[in-house]
Amino acid sequence: MVGELEFEKPLIELRKKISELKEFAKTTDVDLSAEIEKLETRLEKLENETYANLSPWDRVQIARHPNRPTTLDYIERLFTNFLECHGDRCFGDDAAIVGGVAKYHGLPVTVIGHQRGKDTKENIRRNFGMPHPEGYRKALRLMKQAEKFNRPIICFIDTKGAYPGKAAEERGQSEAIAKNLFEMAGLKVPVVCIVIGEGGSGGALALGVGNHIHMLENSTYSVISPEGAAAILWKDASQARRAAETMKITAPDLKQLGVIDEIIPEVRGGAHRNVDQQAKEIDVVLKKSLKELLQLDGEALVQHRYRKFKQIGQYTFLNEYVHVK
Amino acid sequence: MLKELFTKKKKYATIPSEQAKQDVPEGIMTKCPKCKKIMYTKELTKNLRVCMNCNYHHPMPAHERIASLLDEGSFKEYDANMISENPLNFPDYLEKLEADRRKSKLNEAVVTGEGTINGYPLVIAVMDSRFRMGSMGSVVGEKIARAIEKAMELRVPFLIFTASGGARMQEGVLSLMQMAKTSSALKLFSEQGGLIISVMTHPTTGGVSASFASLGDYNFAEPGALIGFAGRRVIEQTVREELPEDFQTAEFLLKHGQLDAVIHRHSLKETLTNLLDIHKAGGEGEWWEN
Numbered sequence: 049m050v051g052e053l054e055f056e057k058p059l060i061e062l063r064k065k066i067s068e069l070k071e072f073a074k075t076t077d078v079d080l081s082a083e084i085e086k087l088e089t090r091l092e093k094l095e096n097e098t099y100a101n102l103s104p105w106d107r108v109q110i111a112r113h114p115n116r117p118t119t120l121d122y123i124e125r126l127f128t129n130f131l132e133c134h135g136d137r138c139f140g141d142d143a144a145i146v147g148g149v150a151k152y153h154g155l156p157v158t159v160i161g162h163q164r165g166k167d168t169k170e171n172i173r174r175n176f177g178m179p180h181p182e183g184y185r186k187a188l189r190l191m192k193q194a195e196k197f198n199r200p201i202i203c204f205i206d207t208k209g210a211y212p213g214k215a216a217e218e219r220g221q222s223e224a225i226a227k228n229l230f231e232m233a234g235l236k237v238p239v240v241c242i243v244i245g246e247g248g249s250g251g252a253l254a255l256g257v258g259n260h261i262h263m264l265e266n267s268t269y270s271v272i273s274p275e276g277a278a279a280i281l282w283k284d285a286s287q288a289r290r291a292a293e294t295m296k297i298t299a300p301d302l303k304q305l306g307v308i309d310e311i312i313p314e315v316r317g318g319a320h321r322n323v324d325q326q327a328k329e330i331d332v333v334l335k336k337s338l339k340e341l342l343q344l345d346g347e348a349l350v351q352h353r354y355r356k357f358k359q360i361g362q363y364t365f366l367n368e369y370v371h372v373k
Numbered sequence: 374m375l376k377e378l379f380t381k382k383k384k385y386a387t388i389p390s391e392q393a394k395q396d397v398p399e400g401i402m403t404k405c406p407k408c409k410k411i412m413y414t415k416e417l418t419k420n421l422r423v424c425m426n427c428n429y430h431h432p433m434p435a436h437e438r439i440a441s442l443l444d445e446g447s448f449k450e451y452d453a454n455m456i457s458e459n460p461l462n463f464p465d466y467l468e469k470l471e472a473d474r475r476k477s478k479l480n481e482a483v484v485t486g487e488g489t490i491n492g493y494p495l496v497i498a499v500m501d502s503r504f505r506m507g508s509m510g511s512v513v514g515e516k517i518a519r520a521i522e523k524a525m526e527l528r529v530p531f532l533i534f535t536a537s538g539g540a541r542m543q544e545g546v547l548s549l550m551q552m553a554k555t556s557s558a559l560k561l562f563s564e565q566g567g568l569i570i571s572v573m574t575h576p577t578t579g580g581v582s583a584s585f586a587s588l589g590d591y592n593f594a595e596p597g598a599l600i601g602f603a604g605r606r607v608i609e610q611t612v613r614e615e616l617p618e619d620f621q622t623a624e625f626l627l628k629h630g631q632l633d634a635v636i637h638r639h640s641l642k643e644t645l646t647n648l649l650d651i652h653k654a655g656g657e658g659e660w661w662e663n
Contacts, residue, residue: 210583212603213612217621218629221602226556226587233557234564249540250552250583250602257553271540271549271580280542295545296461305460307546354557358518360550361511366454366480 053113055106056317059098062091099316102266105289107298108274110266110318111245117323118177119146119161119204122244125327126334127152127159135186139219142183144175144207145255147190152202153335158194160187160255161204164245178211181224184254188228191235200238200338203255208273210251225254232257233353236346240337242312242330243267243299244319259344259353260337261307263299264326265314269307270297307360309337405429407597421638430595430638432575434477435484435501438534442642443488443497450486451520457481457512463543469505477503481512482537485520487527490642493649496524499534502576507537509581510544514551517585521558530568530649531559535586539579552584559588568652570645572636573600573623591633591648594623595641600631 052060066087073080102110110116123130127150134141147160162179165171187203194201210221232239241258247269263269272280277295278287296302299311312333319326344352403414408427417424421441422431433441439448456474459466474480482504487496498520500507517533524531540548559569571589573582575598583602586592594600601621609616619625623635636644 210602212608214608214614214616214620217601217603217608220587220629220631222582222600223587223631225583225602226552226585229553229556229584230560230563230588233553233560249549250580253549253552254583257557269546269549271545272542277542294461294463295542297546302546305545305547307550350561354561357550357554357557360554361515361547362458362460362544363455363512363515364458366456 053106053109055098055102055109059091059094062087062094066091095316104268104292104296104298104301105274107266108268108288108292110314110320111268113318113320114166115320116245117319117326118166119163119206119244121323122204122327122330123150123159123161125324126331127157130159133186133190136182136189138185139182142175142180142186143173144177144179144211145183145187147187149199152200152338155200155338156197157200157202158190159202159204160190161244162207162252162255164206175211177207178209179207179251179254180211180213180216181219181221184210184224184228187255188231191232191239195235195237198237200240200342201235201258202334203239203241203258205241205243205247205252205255205269206245206267207248207251208246209248210254225250228254229257233357234350235353236349238338238341238344238349239353240334240341242334243269243308244330246273248273257353257357259341259349259356260309262310262312262333262337263302263308264312264319264330265299266318267299268292268297269299269302270295305360403431405431423638428596428637430575430597432502432536433638434503435479435499435534438499439484439486439488439497442490442645444491448486448488448497450484451523452485452516454480455512455516457510457544459543460511460547461543461545463545466543469543473504477501479504481516482507482509483513483516485516487523487529490649491646493530493646493653494527495530495532495649496520496527497532497534500536500574500581502536502538505541507535507581508539508541508548509537509551510541510548511551513537513541514548514554517551517555518558521555521562524567525562525565528565528567530570530652531562532570532572532645533585533589534572534574535577535581536574537577537579537581537586539581549580552580555585556588559585563590570648572641573632574598576600578602578604578621587631592631593634593636593644594626594632595638596623596635598623600626 069080069084130150132148146163150159162177163174164177165174239258241256241261243263274288274292275285277291279285302308310333312329315322315325402411403417404411405424407429410426422433483500485498498517569589571586571592573586573594577586577600626632627635
């Protein structure tokens with residue numbers, strides 16, 4: 049099977065063994081049903097154990113699974129009347145970010161998200177979901193439009209990060225991200241952000257200044273990729289596994305650090321195993337979020353968002369401080 | 374009476390003045406990293422750390438920056454004793470902070486406070502790259518957000534000098550979120566009509582350039598300062614593109630429309646004063662009477 053993950057290997061081997069035994073039982077007269085049943089119980093137990101004890105690195109693997117559902121997969125299942133809108137009106141249209149207007153259970157909304165490809169060809173077209181400044185500027189244009197027409201905004205976060213390239217720097221990658229953070233802070237409509245895959249650094253945060261931030265159970269959100277962290281910390285990118293454990297990048301970690309609101313449960317083994325079911329899980333949390341936020345008026349939403357981010361962080365005070373100046 | 378004189382003298386002797394502290398250089402001589410010329414540190418400092426030979430702008434300690442711009446005695450520091458915790462239990466982090474505290478005599482990578490420039494009141498935040506490369510963790514984010522809130526309350530301009538390698542890795546995603554915190558604070562301040570001036574100094578990269586550093590009503594930079602989102606090495610490795618010599622310098626950004634101006638350190642005070650004057654609310658008499 050394509051995209052089997054490292055930690056799933058024992059499961060796969062066991063499954064293979066069971067099917068082999070079944071095949072063998074069919075062709076011979078030997079009764080193996082007791083044996084098969086035993087192995088199936090063991091498989092069940094092993095599956096439960098494996099998926100209940102995922103390490104951060106296992107989750108990174110699931111979040112990066114080539115078949116992991118993307119923004120467009122969820123848009124198709126959660127919204128109706130979706131009309132994709134293109135372009136930043138300054139430079140171009142960045143396919144690494146998609147956005148447009150749609151209806152959510154009949155409610156007009158604006159929906160925006162990073163967009164990866166699932167095969168090489170689409171990945172090249174979408175730049176592996178790594179936006180240029182025009183992507184962020186398109187997103188901002190759509191958010192401002194949403195605010196004008198008083199529509200809630202839903203953002204799906206799924207990127208390794210903003211694209212590091214010459215053209216991106218020339219066109220002001222920093223400014224584009226910064227401006228999104230700045231303007232999102234002032235939006236007078238509800239903003240709900242959902243991390244569906246990898247939430248990589250500033251490039252993810254540029255769609256992430258929401259009233260509520262939710263994460264799929266096996267998604268990640270971090271200041272730098274595990275590989276990047278390993279390269280800087282231990283000068284060795286192959287230590288990514290260790291960095292993933294150290295950096296606290298999983299949904300349970302972020303919940304504990306007070307960054308996110310809710311963890312959206314995933315289908316066992318990862319969202320890619322049942323996209324329809326996964327969309328339903330998202331639907332439950334998204335509906336609850338919007339219902340709550342729609343009670344607040346514009347000014348209250350801005351204050352709510354500011355307070356949310358203002359409380360993030362840990363610090364303390366020295367009791368006796370000899371003033372330097 | 375004799376006794377009184379004696380104790381008074383003793384008091385002076387035990388507290389070294391700030392000037393005295395700063396006069397003690399790390400080395401008597403400094404080598405300019407650009408032109409390689411060796412010069413007296415004292416003279417260099419007197420020249421606002423601008424190389425007398427090649428104009429290279431050396432990094433400037435936060436308190437020196439403040440002293441070079443603000444009216445004498447006007448500076449009042451905020452949250453000077455706020456320090457980092459170790460939210461991720463990151464190995465060696467607290468030891469590294471302690472070492473930098475000792476080395477830089479700062480408690481964190483930013484100094485915030487209020488004061489006046491040629492009489493114009495403002496709130497100022499100055500980052501210092503000697504402390505953890507000026508990286509932004511919880512404390513930097515919180516101190517800056519609080520300073521902006523202070524500017525909101527006092528209804529005075531907010532001036533920030535940036536010098537940072539970006540978000541601080543040892544605090545993980547909490548550092549990332551400080552980008553949102555500081556940018557949100559600036560938005561609320563801006564909505565109130567507040568003036569934001571950003572001066573980017575060497576280096577201003579990553580999460581800092583992608584948040585408050587780029588959000589000034591005026592974005593300035595010092596000559597030669599490295600400013601960018603992704604590091605040069607990262608870009609070269611990922612895209613294998615040939616990068617121009619001046620890539621990500623202040624001058625490169627100016628050429629590509631990303632900055633209002635590149636300002637020499639020697640004319641900074643004058644430029645800022647002019648700008649503060651232009652933004653001064655109200656004036657004496659009506660303009661047409663002048």
